[in-house]
Structures are given as C-alpha cells and as structure tokens.
Amino acid sequence: MLKQFLNLKLSQKLSPQQIQLMKLIQMPTQAFEQRLLEEMNENPALEGGNEEEIYEKDEFDNNDQYDEYEDNDSIDSGDINIDEYLSNDETPDYKTQSSNYSDDDEDRESPLAAPVSFHQDLVNQLNTFILTDEQRDIAEFLVGSIDDMGYIRRSVQDIVDDMAFTQGIYTDEKTVEKVLCIVQEMEPSGVGARDLQECLLLQLKHKTPTESVALAIAIIEEQFESFTKKHYEKLLAKFLVSKEQLRKAIEEIEKLNPKPGGAYTGSSKITEHVVPDFAIRIVDDELELTLNGRNAPELHVSKDYQDMMMSYKASKDKSAAQKDAVQFIKQKLDSAKWFIDAIKQRQETLFVTMNAIMHFQQEYFLDGDESKLKPMILKDIADMIGLDISTISRVANSKYVDTPYGTKLIKDFFSEAMTNDQGEEVSTIEIKNILERLIAEEDKNKPYPDDQLADLLKEKGYPIARRTVAKYRELLDIPVARMRKKI
Template sequence: MLNLTQNTKQQLKISSKQIQWLNFLQHSTLELHTKIEEALTENPLLELEESPNNEFDDDVLNASSLSEKSNFKDWDEIDEEGSSNYNFTEINSSSSIETLQLRQDTSLLDDVLEQIHHLNISHKQAEICRYIIHSLDEHGFLPYESDDLADDISFAHNTFVEESEVKEAILLIQQLEPQGLASKNPASYLFFQLKNNFSSLAEKSKVIIAQYFQEFANKQFDKIMRELALSEDELQEIQKLILSLNVHPLHAKLLTTSSQEYVVPDYIIIQGMNQLEASLNSSSLPKIKINEPVAKNLKQQFSKNASSFIQQKVAQAEWLIQAIEQREKTMQKVIKTILRLQKEYFQSGDVQLLKPMILKDVAQIIDMDIATVSRVTSGKYAQTPFGLIHLKDLFSEATQKEDGNWVSNKSIQQVIREIITSENPKIPLSDSQITDVLKEKGFPTARRTVAKYREQLGILPAQLRKVL
C-alpha cells in the first residue's frame, strides 16, 4: 500500500539574479569602470552618452555635482536640535580627490636570471643556478638542504647532480645583485653581510648571530650580556650594528611581477559650516545608454535568430544601466545612515568618538539585507577631511564602561595604542599591566582581549618591544 506523508520546512533560496546583483554591489569605483568598459566592448548595442565627464583619469578622480535625481531630499535630514547635519551636496568638479597607493612591486626575478647569462659557467651550472633561483622564497631565502636540491634537480633535468655542484651554485648566486640571495635564513644572511668585516665589534656581532640569534631576536639581553661578559654599552653598539644590516635579501613579494594598485575613494565626505556633506565619487564613470536606432535597424535587417541575439544584448544592457542606478541609490542610503550614526566621529576624526555600530544597525534603518550593506561597505573607501578611511573599519562591537556607557571596540584599541606609545621602552608594559591601566581608565577588559586588540594593531608583545 502506498503511504503518503506531508511535511513543511523553511528553505532560503537566492536566485541567480540576486547573486549577480550582490556581486555587482561589491565593485569599487575602479572595478565598476573596468566592468563598464568591458560591456561597451562586448555589447554592440551599448554606447557612451555624450558628456564631458566620460573621461576617466586613473590617477586623480574629480568629484562633480550630483543630479537632482540622486539628491535624497525626501530623507529626514533634521537632527534633534532641528538643524541639518548631513547632506548630499555639489562638489567642485576641479577639486582633487585623494588616492592611496596600496603597493608598488618590482620584478627582480628576470634581472637575477639575466645575470646568470653573463657568468662564465657551463650550461649545466647555469641550469642548476636557474633552478635554485626559482626555488627562493619571497624574501630571497633558500629554505632547502643542498642534498635535497641535488635530488630534485637530477629528477627534473634527468641528469645526475652532485651536492657539491649545488653548493657551488649557491655561492655563485650569493655574489649576484642583490648580494646574499639564497642564504638559508635571516641569521645566515646577517652573517654573510659581516663576513668581510673583521673589526672587534663585528666579530662580537658574528658570535651573537651564530650562537645567540634567537635570544637576540627575543631581546633576552641580560642572558647575552651575562654569558658573553658584555657591558650594556657594548651590547648597544652591537645591536646598532646588527640593526643597520638588511634582514633579508629581498623585500616581500619582489620576486613576482605585479602592477601598481591604488585605492580610489567611492565616497567624498566634507565638513561644511554646520553639516556633513557627502557625495558619490561616480561622476567620472562612463555614462552609458542603449543605442536604440542601431537596435531597431538590426532587428529589421537580420533573421529571427539574430533578432533573438539582439534582444538578449538589449536585456543585458538594460540590466547593467539599471544596476548602476540602483547601486548609486543604495550607496547613498548607506553612507547617509553611517553619517547620521557616526556624526561626532566625522566632525573630528577622533577614533575614540566612534560609536558601536554593526551592519545590522544600518540594515534595519534603510530596510535592506545585512548582505547588501556588507557589500556596499566592504572594499569601499571614503575621502574625509582627515584622510582616506575604509568604511568597514567603522563597524565594531560594543563594550560597556564602568560608568554604564557603551563604547566602540575601536575606542579601546586607540587607548591601548596610546598607553603603549607613552610607556617606558626599557620597561614595556605587559598585557596584564595594560589591562590594569585600562581598568583605571574605566575600561574593564580581559587580558586575552587586550592581547587580541594589540595583535590587531600590529604591536609586538612587551618582550619584543624592549630596548636597551
């Protein structure tokens, strides 16, 4: 007998269009510009609107006025005192917008390989050198044993390579520019830089590098002075010499080729007389539209299959245009809400005035999903009177002070930074001592929380902050 059962369950399904929209929201201004350029190339029915603002400068973006359509006058812009505290305003199109260079990497791999061609060595030796160079890590170190490399090279080139040949190749590479490439670790590289220095100070430095490198790195100065019978003045001079050397042959990632990357602000925030003024930095984006005459002519001249293709391209163009408009509206709503919630911070730039704020707070005010707010703020930067800021950094959890008030975790991190900045570098404060100072200031915080915040700030523990 056939048994039928019925049950109900809740299941969240996101359509492909919703996923496409959320991914589109995440684009920064530069990424959106690239996407528009690609669409103009791929879609024959898209064209640029005739506008003087269609030229895009990769180095400096200029903000221009927002249209009446994008000026959200229907929002409640009056604060408790009855005055306006934020507004979308016209910004002079000639004003310069700040850009932040993330990094500028230079490839040295080809330069090092090119030097191999000029060495008076056999073809086999050259191949061994090339293999070793390609085995270097991002700092220029060679973290492999010679015998292992000999086996690997033998297998890769189907020829027998002896360990002595690998060691000879390493010595050759270490004489190339930059010198010291293929050193095994930082200690061996420091020793390499001092090998031709035979002064008394250098000889003592070599002993410390060879026998007490870990203690020196961990700033266990008392142990070094005691076991080597050094005075504090002598160790200070040795420390000064060692610290004057390079830590590694290459800066991180110099072995790989990478183009320059810049952060261009997506929002511009200005402090007016009595209000915060904000705009989107989208005026320099290409303005696009559907070429209606071309679409009409193509439909009349070509077959039914071609007409279907044209309809598809028209639909894609319409979606892109609507997505750009909706993106601007969503971004305006989000930045306007953030300005209202963080008014005191944007007026002064003082991190301690940041209020606790999470994505959910903004999402509830503008009646949108948390995922939408996340994508509108992640990877988005705002230019303010006090510099470029990442909008994601404005969000933080809340901590309750002893007086009952709630403060942002960012405020506590700023206090920790100030405490460490003002400490005695010869007797740095431990995490437990910082916890006690925070408690005195009215911030009851656990020691493990202090350690977590200190690491997030990129500050070393007390032992490694100690100086002679």
C-alpha cells in the same frame, strides 16, 4: 531496500541577476569601471553617453510584441539585413580612426619601461664569475630555485635529485654547496640563503669588519634563538660584554633585510592608488555627501538595435531564418536594460548606506575626533535603511570615503560597544587607540605586560580583562612585552 516517495519542500534561490547585482554592489570604483568596460565590449546594445534612452521596458515587454517574437511560426523574412547591422556594430575602432601625422613626422609613441626581473638580474650577475659549464648549469638551476623573497627553500639533496631527473645534470652535494657559495656572493646581499639565520649571516659578512659587526656575527651564529626571543641577559653573560656593546651589535642586526629579494621585486610593482568611492565635506557646519562620479556613468540602449526590433515588427515578409537574429537582438536589449537598471540600483544602495553611516557618526565627521566614534555594527545601519546586513557588509568592506581628515576605509567606522566605569557605551576603536598610545609611551627597557596594561586602562575608566587587552594588542599587530623590549 529502495523506496520511492514524494517530498515537498520550499527553497529560496538567488537568480543570476541578483547574484550579479550583489557583485556590482561589492565592487569598489576601479573594479566597477573595469566591469563596465567588459559589459560594453560584450554587449553592443549598451552604449555610453548622454543620448536619451529610447528603449523602454513597456514598449517591448508587453504581450502584443514580445509574444510575436517568441512564436516560432511568426518570424519570417524581413526587410532588414541583420548581417549589415551587426557588422556595423562590431566594426573595430581602428577602422574608424585616422592618423593626423605624416610619414616624416617623428615617432610620437612614448617608450615603455621594460624592467629586468629579479631572477633575470641574478642570471646576468653570473656573467661576472668565471665558471665551468657544469658550474654555470648548476648556478642557473640554483637561481631558478630562489623565491621572490630571495630564499632557497629546499635542501641541497633535493636540488641534486631534481637536477638529475629534470635537467640531466648529475652532480653531488659537495659541488652544489660550492656553487651555492658563489650564488650567495651576488647582490642583493643575503640572496640564496636557506633560512633567516643564514640570510642575516651573509649580510653581516658583507659588512665592513668592526667590533659591533663581529659581535653581531657571533650572536647570530651561536645564540640565534636567544636573540630572537630577546633574552638579553643570556647574551650579556655568554659574551661578557657591556650593555652598550650589545646594543650596538643589535643595532647592526636590525639594519639587515630579512627579505633581500622583497625590496627588489617590490620596486618594480605598480603602485595601487586608493580611489575614494564617496566624499564627505563640511558646508556651513553641515555634512555633505557625494558619490564618486565614476560610479554613475551615463549609459543608454543602442538606438540602432531598437530600430532593428521595430523594423522586424513592421516587416510583412518574415522568414524563419531571421529568428535567431531577432532573438539575439532581443537578448542584448534585455541585457543592456537590466545592466542600466542594476547600475542605478547600485548607486542608490551605495548612497543610502553611506548616508546612514555619515549621520550615525555625525559627531566624528564634524570635528574628526576619534573618541566621538560611536559603537556601530552592521545591524544598526541595516535597521536604519531597511536593507539586509549582508548588503551593508558588501558596501563597507571594500569602499573608501574621502573625509576632511583623510581617506578612510568604511569598515573602520564599525566597532563593538563597551561600557566604561561611568556606564557610558564607548567604541572599542577608542580603547584600541588608548592602548596603542600607552604602548608607544612605555619604557622599552621595561615594557608593560598585558596585565599591567589592563590596570592602566582601568585607571583611565576602561575596565577590561587581561585577555581582552591581549586580543586588542594582537589586532593592532603589537607583539608581547618581551618582544618589545630594547636594551
């Protein structure tokens, strides 16, 4: 049975401006610069430079003026040709640029690199093989099935079916297997493998035959699981070799590339450089914080757009045909003013937050000793400066600071607290560093298990449980003791 009833409730929603401001705060310097360029391209009323801002909020937001523009009947024909103003603002840059070179000058454009892609290089290598038309078609299909890491992640039967349905190539598994062997002869060695075991075998078979290589091939072919689990005693018993012989064979395997295509594709990628958002310097034994100037651009509202608004107000003859143009100008002016205010608020939020972090961790920033990093959580900084925890998180997660000890990710300064045997609160960062050092100095023939690592940490004054050691070890991306073992 359907019933109608009234239900009153209070709800809180973020305005679009608030959402945009949060996104601006979260952006690192490079992303912020890109966002700034996009806004300037979309809003012709927003300009860069040091020109004093003329458009003031009180000037156009008062009732006497904006109410007139919002009145449908009060906007009529004016003296201003809006098309003329808009066309001037939207003139492409190339129309205002001139060339300072004559026709007979040398071409001064820098050539652009056009690297060959990984898959195109494989296709080019096919030209070095003598193939029939059918084999060529199959080989190109196989190359197209290779992923960026150099593997074919599909079964031969699936490939046969796909070629029949999508390419009209009708063949059998035996023929595809034969062509696949040809593809696996190409460089980089190991390409075209269907799993890690096959990839390693392909690379080993391309090596110069030696006793160590032969043993390595036998290990991968016959005892791959024992090798991956580092059951060295089983390998010694199986192949009846000495520890030295087994060690040399394992060294041959460790030299192999488990991702043969990754090295190729990685070399063509553009290297991304970290741009610090802040800089901390020590001046006369005092910390000095600066915000990267690229986060504080000089912006102002276009004078032309302000003049257009003033001209419309002063115009006696107004027409309804100009209403849309006036509303467009007003919208762009409001948007430009809001964006400038949002950038200023972003700058203030970033600086205040980092300044609080700097003073909270003052001892560390003065001498760089990580053992002096205090336990610090987001709430600590939020309480200091009166901002929301989510705002602190947005600043910390994506920003870097240039310190006398290197460029650091701000979120790395945050850590939980733990009490040592003397009752003092210490940062978990300090414990992780000690744990990492213990593992680095251990005997790799007999690496420490987690319970032994917990005992060693207790001896150093950090009473933590074995499961906590396992948690920190995983956070440091360190494998278990068995996987750290070397022969």
